[in-house]
Amino acid sequence: MQLDDRIAIVTGGANGIGRGIAAVLAQRGAHVVIADIDGQAASEVARSVEKAGRKALVVEADVSRRTSTDAMVAATLAAFGRVDILVNNAGVGGGKEWWSRTTGNSGDWDRTYAVNVMGIVHGIESVQGHMKERRQGKIVNIASTAGRRASAWFAHYSASKASAINVSQAYALRLAPFNINVNCICPGLLWTPLWEKISERRLSTVAAAQRVSPREFFLQQVKANVPLGREQTPEDVGKLTAFLVSDAARNITGQSINLNGGSVKN
Numbered sequence: 001m002q003l004d005d006r007i008a009i010v011t012g013g014a015n016g017i018g019r020g021i022a023a024v025l026a027q028r029g030a031h032v033v034i035a036d037i038d039g040q041a042a043s044e045v046a047r048s049v050e051k052a053g054r055k056a057l058v059v060e061a062d063v064s065r066r067t068s069t070d071a072m073v074a075a076t077l078a079a080f081g082r083v084d085i086l087v088n089n090a091g092v093g094g095g096k097e098w099w100s101r102t103t104g105n106s107g108d109w110d111r112t113y114a115v116n117v118m119g120i121v122h123g124i125e126s127v128q129g130h131m132k133e134r135r136q137g138k139i140v141n142i143a144s145t146a147g148r149r150a151s152a153w154f155a156h157y158s159a160s161k162a163s164a165i166n167v168s169q170a171y172a173l174r175l176a177p178f179n180i181n182v183n184c185i186c187p188g189l190l191w192t193p194l195w196e197k198i199s200e201r202r203l204s205t206v207a208a209a210q211r212v213s214p215r216e217f218f219l220q221q222v223k224a225n226v227p228l229g230r231e232q233t234p235e236d237v238g239k240l241t242a243f244l245v246s247d248a249a250r251n252i253t254g255q256s257i258n259l260n261g262g263s264v265k266n
């Protein structure tokens with residue numbers, strides 16, 4: 001699954017899953033644009049992409065703003081002359097300090113929709129003109145197993161991810177006549193800064209005597225919910241992304257693929 005000299009933008013590429021996606025795409029030969037609000041962490045990822053022998057570009061971008069995704073695509077075109085791949089991975093669990101609340105407030109609903117849904121819409125809207133002109137392009141959106149199954153306390157997040165799945169299907173239909181593939185990945189349980197905060201949030205409601213470390217709590221969830229019995233990793237998501245953006249997947253579009261060790265099957 002080689003991606004030699006393809007130009008890939010990874011939003012939210014500075015941490016967690018995005019970092020894994022950037023690393024695998026670079027290993028397969030792609031040059032990677034790391035677009036994130038966290039410019040410092042993005043620079044670290046850029047250095048590791050360069051160590052792998054590929055070119056890297058850091059773009060400080062906030063995908064909740066269309067002007068910012070427009071600037072992200074413009075910076076990529078200025079540096080590399082084209083965009084072959086867009087991975088809309090940036091995502092949040094809610095508004096400021098969402099992990100300190102028992103259930104989401106209106107700010108959490110607003111922020112998850114602004115980043116997890118509109119971030120995808122903005123990314124695609126910014127790049128689609130260029131991809132349509134070239135009549136080629138690969139887009140992968142990162143949703144979640146949470147988008148397949150409602151959650152009592154994390155409703156705003158689950159609903160935003162269900163929406164991300166639907167938005168992916170809509171754009172797959174809209175862009176298919178231009179030979180642009182749009183697919184979606186629904187990861188399960190991955191130990192990233194995001195899940196660290198989920199653990200902290202869930203542990204805050206557990207009696208002190210039963211409290212374990214955030215990592216231990218996460219592993220308990222894996223044991224209880226994952227038939228294969230192991231956590232998923234950012235590298236797993238990177239490998240599936242690399243497949244979906246490769247020529248081997250040229251006839252796959254509009255799909256939402258679970259990567260969750262068997263925890264949710266629909």
Ligand SMILES: NC(=O)c1ccc[n+]([C@@H]2O[C@H](COP(=O)([O-])OP(=O)(O)OC[C@H]3O[C@@H](n4cnc5c(N)ncnc54)[C@H](O)[C@@H]3O)[C@@H](O)[C@H]2O)c1
Nearest residue numbers: 012015016017036037062063090091144187190192193194
């Ligand atoms: N960790 C999991 O178990 C898991 C499971 C399913 C889906 N996901 C999804 O995978 C994606 C990555 O999650 P993660 O666990 O790596 O999270 P993370 O919090 O570790 O990393 C998210 C990255 O997105 C960036 N980001 C946040 N808001 C942004 C914005 N407005 N514009 C640009 N960048 C922004 C952050 O700076 C960070 O680098 C998210 O969409 C998340 O919802 C995660």
